[in-house]
Amino acid sequence: MPAVTGIKDATAIVGIGQTSFAKHLPEDERTLACRAVLAALDDAGIAPGEVDALASYTMEETDEVELAKAVGFGDLSFFSKIGFGGGGSCATVAHLAAAIAAGQATVGVAWRSRKRGSGPRPWTNTAVQLPTPAQWTRPFGLLRPADEIAMLARRYLHEYGATRDHLFNVALACRNRANQNPAAVMYERPLTREMYMSSRWISEPLCLYDNCLETDGALACVIVSGERARDCRRRPVYVHSAAQGLPAQHHGMVNYWNDDPLTGPAWAAARHLWKHADFTPSDVDVAQIYDAFTPLVPLSLEGYGFCGRGEGGAFTEGGALETGGRLPLNTGGGGLSEAYVHGFNLINEGVKQLRGTSTAQVPGAATCLVTAGEGVPTSALLLRN
């Protein structure tokens, strides 16, 4: 018997699809979901009737029944949903990869459709806020995800001597790539340091440009076995390693009640991710790191092992995150400047890089890290071509 090899390179992403991105799209979430899924299947050259597995987020409003009957899927033998908002993005692909590698399904579709641009801000719905942990935070005016992350960001800046310029480096890299991407919401909107430093506060120390966009849009991707992938229309992008991470005594975005609030789920996911990989952080050609808020990037750079503890701010210096830098970041523009669709655009951008079709192509890119939200139970993928 050969040794158990797990999911390493056993599956590949063979199709990606997306709608346009905008502050407001006229169609509803269900229609957008159908369009993105059908575009991804068309990209792969696979008929909807062949799909037998689905994965999405628990926050996804279009459920499996609605999607399957609308676009004409076959009999489904595997479907899963992952919790914790943007922490679930990469886990959708991970669950499908595991299911296909284990023989539970053959063609998987992951998707996310969201009208976060024209829809309500979730934090304004005080009726559905769960008693734990909101009872410990909301009455005092810690109301929004931006406030909860700003609390960790302030401590991060204080403890490590990182500065707002480091956070600006993250915002700028994303914006510069968006300026190359016609599909990005911020395609024609350059960002300067002057604009960043003089913008309005959202929750000090975070300003407007430290926060992601509010976008309507949908994306999807198609996953099949490596064997099947060789017969598909596009160059396969292999799922080399995948992980979820929920560290001991973690508390979500209000991770204030343990020994070390500044080491979050990225560290836990990274341990599993690298344990099963044939390469190291220094071999990663391009990274798509979840960027709902700029401080999540230095935290993730540390968590996934690109630099040491407290060095994430300094890592961004000298154009490190730009094209030609040490680690080109969020090459479609990310959540900060392309679209905020709970991080699914980061997955599809990783695929584009490894196909060689990104609008900000890293020459010869062969490996890509994609991460889901740091600061909540998270997930990550190592992709290779």
Add this chain to the structure above:
Amino acid sequence: MLTPVTDADGAPFWRYAAQGELRVQACADCGEPRFPPRPCCPHCQSFASEWRRTSGRGRIWSYVVPHPPLLPDYAAHAPYNVILVELAEAPRIRLVGNLVSGPGAAIDSFSPDRIRIGARVQVVFGGDGLPQWVLERP
């Protein structure tokens, strides 16, 4: 303003706060304090717990200054401060609260410019059952 929507585990905290006492849940078997409250001890798995009175002293671990868009009641006070207080007795317990000029004062009564990480603070109760914080040495 929002009031705490409590659950079975959290209710004792708010009952004691209404009496002007800052208490935290601790394991009745191994003695380990824990926050937020929960059904059993993550260290020894005991379901027996007690509510331990604290000195109400701590240090500011971090803070934020929210600006609009906010819920209307909070927008009326913006910019205000929200601090995170590391309790003297249990450093891994960090309570969210507001630094105010005195008991019962509004959440925007203390200038954010004067807040420093590491500053010593003391709990006070203003009458609405929410703990508030004042500088130990104003």
